[in-house]
Amino acid sequence: MTATVMAEFAKAASSDLFPEDVSSRFTPQLKLAAASLCADVYDTAAWMVIMRHYNSVPGINDEARSVFEAFLNVFPTAADYWKFYLDKEMEAKNYQMVETIFARCLPICLDVELYRTYIHYQQIIKRNQPDERAALCNAFEFTLEHVGVDFNASQIWMDYINFLVSSEAANAIEENEKLLVIRKVYQRAIAVPLSQIETIWKNYDTWEHKHFRDHAAATLNLAHPIYLRCLNVKRELKKKREGLLLDMLAKPTPSGLHAQIRDYRQVLLWQRLLHYELGNPLRLDPSVFKARMTYHFKQGLCILRFYPEVWNAYASFLNEKGTHDEAVRVYDNAIEVMPDNLIVHFLYADFQERKRNFSEARTIYQNLYEKADQASSPLCAIELLRFTRRADGVEAARKILVSLIKSPNCTYHVYCAAALMEYHVDNDATVASNIFKLGLKKFPTCVPFLCEYLDFLYARNDHQNMRLIFEQCFREIPSAEAAPILDRYVDFERMVSDFIAVEAAESRRNALLHPERAVTRHTPSSMVAPVRAVIDRRHFKDLYPCSDAYQNAISLGPSILTNKRAALAAGVAGGSAPTGVQVEAAPSSTLPSPDIGQMCKVLDNGRPIVTLRLEIGDALRSLLLRLPSYSGPEIAQVDLLMSWIMMAEPKVIHIRPAGTTGDAVQHAGVKRERDAPAEQPVANGSGSAGPRPAPVTDLYRIRMAGKVAKTQQ
Structure with missing residues (x-):
C-alpha cells in the first residue's frame, strides 16, 4: 500500500x-x-x-x-x-x-x-x-x-x-x-410465559411437597390453572418468536436488496409477535397488560429504532391504553432518533390533527419545512400547504403559498400541487390557471411541469392555450427531452382534429423522435410504418386492434435484421421463442429483460435429457386421461421405484365376465388347473385360483434385484 x-x-x-x-x-x-x-x-x-x-x-x-x-x-x-x-x-x-x-x-x-x-x-x-x-x-x-x-x-x-x-x-x-x-417468587414466575416454565413448575411442585406436605396439593391446585395458561401461551410465543434477531444492530434501511429484505423481515416478525400480544392471551389486568406491552415495544425498538412502524404502533397503543402525553413522548423520542425521517413527522402530525390539536400539528409541519434539506423541502412545503388549507382555510393557504414560492428550494411540484388544489378542492379554475402561469415563467422548459400544465388545460378544454404551449415546446425544448410532450400533442390532435391534421402531427413527432417510423418511399420501413401508425392511432386505454404478440414483433422494427439476440429476447418476452433456446440479454435498454435476482438456480444432476415419442393404445390413453394429476413430492429415484413395482407380487382378482354364470367361471378355473404344470400349483389352500409364482431362472427379476441392492448400499 x-x-x-x-x-x-x-x-x-x-x-x-x-x-x-x-x-x-x-x-x-x-x-x-x-x-x-x-x-x-x-x-x-x-x-x-x-x-x-x-x-x-x-x-x-x-x-x-x-x-x-x-x-x-x-x-x-x-x-x-x-x-x-x-x-x-x-x-x-x-x-x-x-x-x-x-x-x-x-x-x-x-x-x-x-x-x-x-x-x-x-x-x-x-x-x-x-x-x-x-x-x-x-x-x-x-x-x-x-x-x-x-x-x-x-x-x-x-x-x-x-x-x-x-x-x-x-x-x-x-x-x-x-x-x-x-x-411468592415461584408463583410470580409461573405466571409468566417463560421459555423454561415447565422446569420452574416442576421445581415448585417438589419444593411445595418438601416444605408444606399437608397443604401442597391445595396450593398447587390453585396455581395450576395459571401455569397451564402460561404454558399454552409459551408454546405459541415460541412459534411467534422464531426468526427474531435479538442481537441485530439497529441501523437505517440499508441500500442492498438482500439486506433490505433481511432487515424488514424483522419488522414483519415483530408485527406478528406484537399482534399476538395485543390480544392479551394471558388475560391480564389492564395495568399489568400495559406494562407487559410496554416492555415488548421497547424491546422491539432496541432493534428496529429506525423503522417508524414500531414507533407509531407504540404511540397508538399508549394513546389507547395510557395517556395522550405518553404517546406524545414516544413521538418526540422517535423524532429525536430520526430527525430527517419525513414519515415520523407526518405520522406525528396526523396524530395531532386527529386529536384536533391544530396548533401542535402546525408546529410540526413548520419545523419540518424549516429544517428540510433541498431534496425534501418541496414535499414538506406541499404538506404544509395542504394542512393549512384543511385547518385554516383557502385564504391562509394562499398566503402560505406566497412565502413558499419565494424559497430557493421551491420546485415545480409546489406550483402544480397548489394549482390542482385550487382547481379540484376549491373549484377555482381562474386561480389555478394563474398559478400555472406563474410556474411557466419560472420553469419554461421543465418537461414534467409542462406536462402537468397541458393536462390541466386539456381538462378545461382550453385548446388555444394548449397549442401555444405545444409550439413553445417545439421551439425551446430539444426533441430528445420532449417525448412526453410530443406524445400529448399527437393524442390531442387525434381527439380534436381531422384525419389530415392527425397524420401531420404523427409525421412531425416521428420526424423528431422516431425517424424510422416515417412513411417514405423506397425505404424498408415504408411497408411497416402505416400499420404501426394504425396501431398507435386506433387504440383506447388497453384496447388494441391486434394481439400482444404482434405488437411485440412489430415494435422491434429493423433490429430483427441487425440484432438477432435482441429479436430472440423479444420473442421470449412475447412467449414465441422455441423451447430449449437460451437467449442472451439484449444490449438495448429499451427492450425488456428478465429479473435475474428472482431466478432459482437449476440443479443439474448430470443425467441426459432424452425425449421419447411413445405410441400407446387407445385403452391405455383412456386410462391415463382418467387418472388424477400428481401433486405430491418429487420422486428422485425413479429407477428404484420402477424396480420395486416390477418385483412386487401382483394380487390377481378374477372378475366375472358379463353374461357368464358361476359354472362357466368354475369350469375355466378347472381348465387352468388342468393345464398347469405339476410342480407349479395354481390353487391355494382354499381351493381358489391364485397367482403363479415366478420361475427361479427369471433373468429380468435377477437384474432388478441387483439394482435394488446397489441402490440400498
Whole structure:
C-alpha cells in the first residue's frame, strides 16, 4: 500500500468519529475500516473489524474506551457491546466507571444477559458485606421489574430462587418468612410465559411437597390453572418468536436488496409477535397488560429504532391504553432518533390533527419545512400547504403559498400541487390557471411541469392555450427531452382534429423522435410504418386492434435484421421463442429483460435429457386421461421405484365376465388347473385360483434385484 493511500486513510480515520490521537495509532486494516465508516457510519462490516480487534486485546485503556464510546454512540442499543465494555471495566476493577456505564445502558437496553451482568456485578461488590443479602435481593427485584416478563428470563427467576433457598435464616421465624418469600417468587414466575416454565413448575411442585406436605396439593391446585395458561401461551410465543434477531444492530434501511429484505423481515416478525400480544392471551389486568406491552415495544425498538412502524404502533397503543402525553413522548423520542425521517413527522402530525390539536400539528409541519434539506423541502412545503388549507382555510393557504414560492428550494411540484388544489378542492379554475402561469415563467422548459400544465388545460378544454404551449415546446425544448410532450400533442390532435391534421402531427413527432417510423418511399420501413401508425392511432386505454404478440414483433422494427439476440429476447418476452433456446440479454435498454435476482438456480444432476415419442393404445390413453394429476413430492429415484413395482407380487382378482354364470367361471378355473404344470400349483389352500409364482431362472427379476441392492448400499 502506497504512502499516499495510507495518508488518505489516516486523514479519513481522524474524522469526528474517532479522536485524532486514537486514529493515528490505527493499524492499516483499522484505518481502512475507519475510511469506510466515513462514507457510511452504519457500515457494520467495518465496525466489526474494529470492535473485534479491541475486544481481543486484554485489558482496557483510553484508546479502547474511545473506540467503544464511538461505537455505542452509533449503536446505543447494542446490548452485547455494552456487556463487552462492562466486562473489560470489571476485569480492571474500575467500578466507578462500571456504575456510570450501567446508568447509561440499563434504561435503554432491555436485554436479559445485560441485566444478569448487573446482578453479577452486585455480587462482586457486595461480597462479604453486611448488607449483601439485602443488596442482592434489591438487584434481583430491580432486574425482574425491568426484564422479568422476557421470554428468555427463566434463568434470572431460577437464580433468584436459588439465592433465596441458599440464604440462611437466623431463627424459625426468619425461616418461615423465607419460605413464604420463595413461594411468592415461584408463583410470580409461573405466571409468566417463560421459555423454561415447565422446569420452574416442576421445581415448585417438589419444593411445595418438601416444605408444606399437608397443604401442597391445595396450593398447587390453585396455581395450576395459571401455569397451564402460561404454558399454552409459551408454546405459541415460541412459534411467534422464531426468526427474531435479538442481537441485530439497529441501523437505517440499508441500500442492498438482500439486506433490505433481511432487515424488514424483522419488522414483519415483530408485527406478528406484537399482534399476538395485543390480544392479551394471558388475560391480564389492564395495568399489568400495559406494562407487559410496554416492555415488548421497547424491546422491539432496541432493534428496529429506525423503522417508524414500531414507533407509531407504540404511540397508538399508549394513546389507547395510557395517556395522550405518553404517546406524545414516544413521538418526540422517535423524532429525536430520526430527525430527517419525513414519515415520523407526518405520522406525528396526523396524530395531532386527529386529536384536533391544530396548533401542535402546525408546529410540526413548520419545523419540518424549516429544517428540510433541498431534496425534501418541496414535499414538506406541499404538506404544509395542504394542512393549512384543511385547518385554516383557502385564504391562509394562499398566503402560505406566497412565502413558499419565494424559497430557493421551491420546485415545480409546489406550483402544480397548489394549482390542482385550487382547481379540484376549491373549484377555482381562474386561480389555478394563474398559478400555472406563474410556474411557466419560472420553469419554461421543465418537461414534467409542462406536462402537468397541458393536462390541466386539456381538462378545461382550453385548446388555444394548449397549442401555444405545444409550439413553445417545439421551439425551446430539444426533441430528445420532449417525448412526453410530443406524445400529448399527437393524442390531442387525434381527439380534436381531422384525419389530415392527425397524420401531420404523427409525421412531425416521428420526424423528431422516431425517424424510422416515417412513411417514405423506397425505404424498408415504408411497408411497416402505416400499420404501426394504425396501431398507435386506433387504440383506447388497453384496447388494441391486434394481439400482444404482434405488437411485440412489430415494435422491434429493423433490429430483427441487425440484432438477432435482441429479436430472440423479444420473442421470449412475447412467449414465441422455441423451447430449449437460451437467449442472451439484449444490449438495448429499451427492450425488456428478465429479473435475474428472482431466478432459482437449476440443479443439474448430470443425467441426459432424452425425449421419447411413445405410441400407446387407445385403452391405455383412456386410462391415463382418467387418472388424477400428481401433486405430491418429487420422486428422485425413479429407477428404484420402477424396480420395486416390477418385483412386487401382483394380487390377481378374477372378475366375472358379463353374461357368464358361476359354472362357466368354475369350469375355466378347472381348465387352468388342468393345464398347469405339476410342480407349479395354481390353487391355494382354499381351493381358489391364485397367482403363479415366478420361475427361479427369471433373468429380468435377477437384474432388478441387483439394482435394488446397489441402490440400498
